[in-house]
Amino acid sequence: MDAFYASVEQASKPSLRGKAVIVGGLGPRGVVATASYEARVFGVHSAMPMAQARRLAPHAAYLVPRFELYRAISEQVMGLLRALSPLVEPLSLDEAFVDLEAGGAAWDAESARLTGTKLRADIRAVTGLTGSVGLAASKMLAKIASEEAKPDGLVLIEPGTERALLGPRSVRILPGVGPATGDHLRRAGITTVEEIVEAGEDELVRLVGKAHGHGLYAMALAHDDRPVVAERDTKSVSVEDTYDVDIHDRVRVRTEVQRLADRCVRRLRGARLSGRTIVLKVRRYDFSTLTRSETLRGPTDDPAVVRETAARLLEAVDTTGGVRLLGVGVSGLADYTQEDLFAQAAGETPLDDEDALEEPAREDTAPVERRWPAGHDVRHAEYGHGWVQGSGLGRVTVRFETPDSAPGRVRTFRTDDPALQPADPLPLKRDGPGQSEVTAVGRKEG
């Protein structure tokens, strides 16, 4: 999908169509998740610090991501892919490999092109969004083709043309070559795919290590026989938070780690998994990151055990100077939960003991100020459906429009106005097949 999160927001908010839209964390340490093509003109791109984006594109619309909505739309698209082949390998919410041959959907270049063209039309019909298709004989080439196809296009790499196509390109187009490997190769005088081939396999292994070296050399020759894998088992579950301001207080660090441990367990249990290895992650004030882990004798999904282990790991970490990020993860996963086995017998915190997993209750008795995240849907008793354009200083600004309305009017309310309530996202396409799905998922957010 093209600029997926930003495109969804534009589809859902008529006033943003054709405008620079930037989706990401809006805090002082946020980064850009997706920039619409209109925003990219200003030089804004994914992973850029939000502060920098704001300098480059001060008039863009800045929105926080709405993953539940993106997930629902992603499911519609994945459904279309699964209709083509049982072998669909999702890479993220907005990208997937499909083995067209395995599904009998295509067997040569021409049938593949027809299938891809129809798929793009179907995606547009079902979601109202544009998607790009790359067609080739391997995953690596299909991926490169789809990058070339963006936005809103289709590119087919004809068999036999691969080497000529790759040769002059930067090493960075090969999967697995990021900034570090790219620099490494450049210092060795290798900047193009051609030069990787010329350097030879032995030299590459010497430069970047065994696994990476053999892999890269094969990729440079356009050799890639990795299969499309439909079902991938989850290997780890983790949660992490970056704090707006570094935490110096050791007591606060400890309570944050406890909170993260609970959140991690909630996710773990949600997936009906348990794990043996508990990992604590600490990013210090200077961005240096360290991890500490401990492997238990058996898998657990007991919040008390994960909390205690994480706390123990924290004791071995020097946090003087402050921490900017904390994280807790579980790996070495097993496909069952303690509950299935011996929770009752051993006295572990059972799954239905919600208290142990709830967010800590707020101590303050003052009325909790309602939060109005930028971009989220709202409903007003008098004016109907809209979305939060911004808030602050006790005021919230709402634009009243829906996916199939004309661009709407803006009005401002007090943040505690009882007529204003958070609302579920509306489906992008009226009567679209995904309508019930979208609302069903949206309700969960409530």
Place this chain on the structure above:
DNA sequence: TCTGGGGTCCTCTATCGA
């Protein structure tokens, strides 16, 4: 003006038992 969140895979080093 700094650098998110959730993952995966690889490498290196240490340790331990056979």
Place this chain on the structure above:
DNA sequence: TCTGTCGATAGAGGACCC
């Protein structure tokens, strides 16, 4: 008994991806 080695497992860190 001493020493080396092999393989498995742990633990830490780094690179990469979306």
